[in-house]
Amino acid sequence: MIERWSRDQVLALAPDTSSQKAAQGVGAPGKWSLRGVTDSVLFGECRGSGAKPYQASVDLTEPAYRCSCPSRKFPCKHALGLLLLWSADGVPVTDVVPPWVSEWLVQRADRAARSAAKIEAARDEAARALGEGSGSDGEGGSAGAGAGSARGGAGPGGRRAESVREGRVAAGLGELERWLADQVRQGLAAAADSDWDGLAKRLVDAQAPGVAGMVARLSHVRRQDDWPERLLEEYALINLLAVAYRRRAELPPSLAQTVMTRAGFPVTREEVLASPAVRDEWHVLGRRDEEQGRLTSRKVWLRGRSTGRAALVLSFAPQGQPLDASLVTGTAVDADLAFYPGSAPLRALVAARHAQPAPGGRPPGVSPEEALDEVAAALSEDPWTDSWPLVLREVVPGGDELGGLPLHPGGRDPWRLIAVSGGHPVTVAAEWTPNGLRPLTTWDDEETAVLL
Numbered sequence: 001m002i003e004r005w006s007r008d009q010v011l012a013l014a015p016d017t018s019s020q021k022a023a024q025g026v027g028a029p030g031k032w033s034l035r036g037v038t039d040s041v042l043f044g045e046c047r048g049s050g051a052k053p054y055q056a057s058v059d060l061t062e063p064a065y066r067c068s069c070p071s072r073k074f075p076c077k078h079a080l081g082l083l084l085l086w087s088a089d090g091v092p093v094t095d096v097v098p099p100w101v102s103e104w105l106v107q108r109a110d111r112a113a114r115s116a117a118k119i120e121a122a123r124d125e126a127a128r129a130l131g132e133g134s135g136s137d138g139e140g141g142s143a144g145a146g147a148g149s150a151r152g153g154a155g156p157g158g159r160r161a162e163s164v165r166e167g168r169v170a171a172g173l174g175e176l177e178r179w180l181a182d183q184v185r186q187g188l189a190a191a192a193d194s195d196w197d198g199l200a201k202r203l204v205d206a207q208a209p210g211v212a213g214m215v216a217r218l219s220h221v222r223r224q225d226d227w228p229e230r231l232l233e234e235y236a237l238i239n240l241l242a243v244a245y246r247r248r249a250e251l252p253p254s255l256a257q258t259v260m261t262r263a264g265f266p267v268t269r270e271e272v273l274a275s276p277a278v279r280d281e282w283h284v285l286g287r288r289d290e291e292q293g294r295l296t297s298r299k300v301w302l303r304g305r306s307t308g309r310a311a312l313v314l315s316f317a318p319q320g321q322p323l324d325a326s327l328v329t330g331t332a333v334d335a336d337l338a339f340y341p342g343s344a345p346l347r348a349l350v351a352a353r354h355a356q357p358a359p360g361g362r363p364p365g366v367s368p369e370e371a372l373d374e375v376a377a378a379l380s381e382d383p384w385t386d387s388w389p390l391v392l393r394e395v396v397p398g399g400d401e402l403g404g405l406p407l408h409p410g411g412r413d414p415w416r417l418i419a420v421s422g423g424h425p426v427t428v429a430a431e432w433t434p435n436g437l438r439p440l441t442t443w444d445d446e447e448t449a450v451l452l
Contacts, residue, residue: 172206
């Protein structure tokens with residue numbers, strides 16, 4: 001049986017605040033003419049404005065949601081209301097499900113089987129290609145693939161031909177190096193927002209969107225109190241990326257791949273899923289949504305129970321559209337993760353989920369000193385890392401620090417965390433950033449996840 005989620009965990013799944021309010025309105029037993037829960041699926045029929053009740057069901061193992069209502073929100077208020085009832089122990093346990101639930105589960109199983117078959121076929125094809133690309137001198141094809149498919153094919157004598165796009169990016173980053181040298185020579189105060197905007201547009205034209213994004217964010221740095229120091233740090237990181245791109249042929253394959261990715265060369269979803277996966281029971285530590293122009297991004301942080309490995313599942317959606325809600329903060333999932341290639345692999349895709357439920361509860365943590373060592377190791381592999389998930393154990397939160405580590409000045413006030421701790425040590429999952437920690441989740445004395 002899946003462990004029941006808390007009210008906070010359920011409401012965090014809502015796509016917006018209006019859905020949270022509406023869910024509480026239908027989260028009363030009297031609204032439901034039928035409700036039940038098995039080991040893995042929750043279902044119910046809720047009276048609506050029509051003659052037929054709305055049929056809502058939730059596959060708790062993923063989770064996945066289905067409802068017959070016309071709402072375009074995902075999950076809808078009926079699925080959320082049913083989950084609220086379940087979290088309050090208001091849904092009876094049963095071994096029998098209605099036919100419409102069985103049909104939905106069969107459809108989901110068929111889709112999962114087809115998806116798994118495609119992933120396995122892609123992995124077999126990648127393995128064959130790697131074997132065919134191996135040279136007789138013992139050098140495998142993985143080094144050549146280290147910078148991704150965008151890097152072009154091999155030329156005469158084994159040298160790889162540079163693609164047209166790579167040449168454009170090289171020219172754009174060459175201009176960027178000269179511009180940065182001028183900025184340092186003239187002084188940090190010389191640049192205006194319009195200069196950064198113009199440079200970012202030229203980098204987009206040079207097909208280097210990753211670097212363009214780094215330049216476009218410089219205007220936000222100027223607004224900080226310690227902006228001279230921060231701006232110089234950002235200039236140094238951008239210049240490091242430009243130099244690394246120019247010298248990418250001399251870099252180890254994994255670092256060359258990181259440089260290409262940071263510059264803006266994509267790695268396709270199919271390529272990632274074709275790579276070997278890592279199976280573990282992954283604790284869902286927390287998530288953070290962020291607006292990026294016309295898109296909203298969602299970062300979901302994971303930590304492997306056995307491997308101790310950190311992972312980031314990233315998703316995007318146009319503003320106003322629902323984001324992926326399949327990973328519930330405070331739970332654990334038995335799953336295969338496929339990681340994007342690079343020198344410090346962090347971003348991953350959920351390649352497959354396994355049926356057996358993984359026990360949730362408090363994840364294992366480390367001391368602040370060990371956490372800093374972990375971040376330092378990640379930065380040594382990928383200097384452009386700007387966030388990393390941590391689980392700190394036995395730390396006492398303060399108004400502006402956590403276990404002696406500063407909190408992010410732009411984050412939420414930590415009063416809820418302080419209230420849960422009551423001045424005593426607690427385990428806290430947090431997102432590390434260069435500007436400080438962002439607390440995500442803590443656990444109370446009963447090991448219930450408290451979202452921060």
